[in-house]
Amino acid sequence: MSNYKSKYKKNKRNIFLIQISIASIFFLVWEILARCKIINTFITSSPSNIVETIINLYQNQNLFYHIWVTLSETLIAFTLTLIISIIISIILYKNDIIAKIMDPYLTMLNSLPKVALGPILIIWIGANEKSIITMGILITIIVSIQTIYNGFKSTSATKIKLMRTFKASDKDIFLKLIFPQNLRIIVSTLKINTALCLVGIIMGEFLTSKAGIGYLILYGSQVFNLDLVMAGVLILIILSTLIYNFIRIIEKRLEKC
Amino acid sequence: MDTLVQIKNLSKTYESIDGKVNAIKDVTFDIYKNEFLTIIGSSGCGKSTILNILDQLDKEYQGTIEFTEDINIGYMLQEDALFEWLTVEENALLGLKILKKLNDETRKYTISLLDKYGLKDFKDKYPKSLSGGMRQRVALIRTLATKPKILLMDEPFSALDYQTRLQVSDDVYRIIKQEGMTVVMVSHDLAESISVSDRIIVLSKRPATIKNIYKIELSNKSTPIENRKAKEFAYYYDILWKDLDKNV
Ligand SMILES: Nc1ncnc2c1ncn2[C@@H]1O[C@H](COP(=O)(O)OP(=O)(O)OP(=O)(O)O)[C@@H](O)[C@H]1O
Ligand SMILES: [Mg+2]
Numbered sequence: 433m434s435n436y437k438s439k440y441k442k443n444k445r446n447i448f449l450i451q452i453s454i455a456s457i458f459f460l461v462w463e464i465l466a467r468c469k470i471i472n473t474f475i476t477s478s479p480s481n482i483v484e485t486i487i488n489l490y491q492n493q494n495l496f497y498h499i500w501v502t503l504s505e506t507l508i509a510f511t512l513t514l515i516i517s518i519i520i521s522i523i524l525y526k527n528d529i530i531a532k533i534m535d536p537y538l539t540m541l542n543s544l545p546k547v548a549l550g551p552i553l554i555i556w557i558g559a560n561e562k563s564i565i566t567m568g569i570l571i572t573i574i575v576s577i578q579t580i581y582n583g584f585k586s587t588s589a590t591k592i593k594l595m596r597t598f599k600a601s602d603k604d605i606f607l608k609l610i611f612p613q614n615l616r617i618i619v620s621t622l623k624i625n626t627a628l629c630l631v632g633i634i635m636g637e638f639l640t641s642k643a644g645i646g647y648l649i650l651y652g653s654q655v656f657n658l659d660l661v662m663a664g665v666l667i668l669i670i671l672s673t674l675i676y677n678f679i680r681i682i683e684k685r686l687e688k689c
Numbered sequence: 690m691d692t693l694v695q696i697k698n699l700s701k702t703y704e705s706i707d708g709k710v711n712a713i714k715d716v717t718f719d720i721y722k723n724e725f726l727t728i729i730g731s732s733g734c735g736k737s738t739i740l741n742i743l744d745q746l747d748k749e750y751q752g753t754i755e756f757t758e759d760i761n762i763g764y765m766l767q768e769d770a771l772f773e774w775l776t777v778e779e780n781a782l783l784g785l786k787i788l789k790k791l792n793d794e795t796r797k798y799t800i801s802l803l804d805k806y807g808l809k810d811f812k813d814k815y816p817k818s819l820s821g822g823m824r825q826r827v828a829l830i831r832t833l834a835t836k837p838k839i840l841l842m843d844e845p846f847s848a849l850d851y852q853t854r855l856q857v858s859d860d861v862y863r864i865i866k867q868e869g870m871t872v873v874m875v876s877h878d879l880a881e882s883i884s885v886s887d888r889i890i891v892l893s894k895r896p897a898t899i900k901n902i903y904k905i906e907l908s909n910k911s912t913p914i915e916n917r918k919a920k921e922f923a924y925y926y927d928i929l930w931k932d933l934d935k936n937v
Pocket of ligand 2: 736
């Protein structure tokens with residue numbers, strides 16, 4: 433038993449070491465190739481240039497302000513998506529006819545590339561933060577509605593019958609059965625949503641923005657500063673990983689009970 | 690005997706895209722106060738349908754049901770339907786909570802039932818760590834906790850092994866008598882039905898009609914386990930078995 437456990441732990445540590453090595457070697461090779469002028473840093477940038485750019489951003493240009501702008505836009509879009517999709521899911525769950533009517537539209541909207549709506553948003557809402565947040569919502573909302581609604585629909589008929597034997601009202605059935613039963617589905621939707629939402633926000637920032645990581649990347653590419661572009665991408669990777677892990681911690685908590 | 694419920698000409702047809710299913714037809718019987726009434730019949734004949742209608746879960750039927758008193762009904766379903774995200778104790782208290790009857794006294798009563806039925810060490814565990822028999826006991830306690838006047842039970846002991854089954858049916862029988870409950874039970878098990886019942890209704894195969902109603906009169910009637918030793922036991926077993934046999 434303990435033998436198995438130590439073997440398992442050792443395995444896990446080895447995998448982790450290999451993962452770290454791959455990243456390290458990648459950056460190392462990149463740096464060496466840049467230093468030996470085998471690749472053109474004007475186009476590819478280099479790890480040391482990226483680090484320097486980030487430090488520079490931090491010292492002179494409010495690095496955390498840009499991060500905060502993107503993060504807050506993501507959080508707002510994410511929260512609104514969650515609230516709206518739960519409300520719409522409840523409406524669809526309660527009205528089978530509406531759900532059936534809406535079904536092909538949801539499928540259609542789901543397969544529509546949302547970026548295409550960007551120019552329309554700018555004209556309708558304006559070149560401001562609202563358009564960016566709307567983009568974040570658009571990109572996630574259809575999938576959220578479909579997942580949460582399907583979760584609601586799959587609530588066991590026997591459990592609903594049981595609730596009815598205790599004369600439960602529709603509200604009881606929702607609050608004590610359907611919602612807790614689907615909490616896990618909702619949280620795992622959230623996990624996918626945060627990543628998707630960030631995609632939407634960056635897309636929005638590409639369309640119109642005065643600050644944010646998307647703005648940094650776009651600005652960098654316009655002035656052909658690849659160091660800034662790569663720094664932006666690296667920050668995004670770190671940011672999305674942090675958000676993802678945060679949701680995973682919540683999910684783990686839920687699994688325990 | 691006082692009549693508690695009068696069921697007259699009950700019929701039910703399920704309608705679905707695949708067509709109509711005549712589940713029960715022209716079922717008429719009375720339920721007497723404090724009696725233990727068991728319904729037996731071949732599988733799929735319409736037993737659960739009758740219980741669903743009695744509990745008013747299913748309101749689409751022909752015929753009439755008249756209650757002579759205003760009484761609360763408890764219904765233990767065929768499936769345990771425990772909530773995986775609630776502990777055993779929370780599951781057992783669920784019915785009380787929804788009926789808004791949860792207070793110190795009812796909570797204590799429920800916990801005493803859990804303790805008595807071998808679930809003392811499982812109160813804070815989740816249903817996934819319970820055996821089939823234990824799950825069924827929690828489901829039974831969840832209904833018993835609400836102290837219904839009429840208790841409807843759909844194959845309440847089917848997931849228990851033989852030994853536990855004898856013991857639990859003995860215990861449940863005692864609680865039922867103590868609380869002055871009236872019981873309508875659905876069962877597959879002839880011996881069990883004879884040992885607990887005052888009357889047994891035999892249903893025909895689908896659409897279920899009442900084939901026979903037997904009054905079970907055992908000499909020295911006592912607990913279910915003891916009742917199995919009564920000299921009339923074999924006689925009833927024989928006629929019920931023949932009745933059911935002709936069904937299939
Ligand atoms: N909601 C429904 N829609 C259509 N048909 C149904 C429905 N519920 C039950 N039936 C059918 O009605 C008949 C009687 O069902 P019921 O569940 O009352 O039988 P049962 O005697 O309780 O069976 P079992 O012994 O399997 O518990 C069955 O043939 C079943 O397939
Ligand atoms: Mg049944």
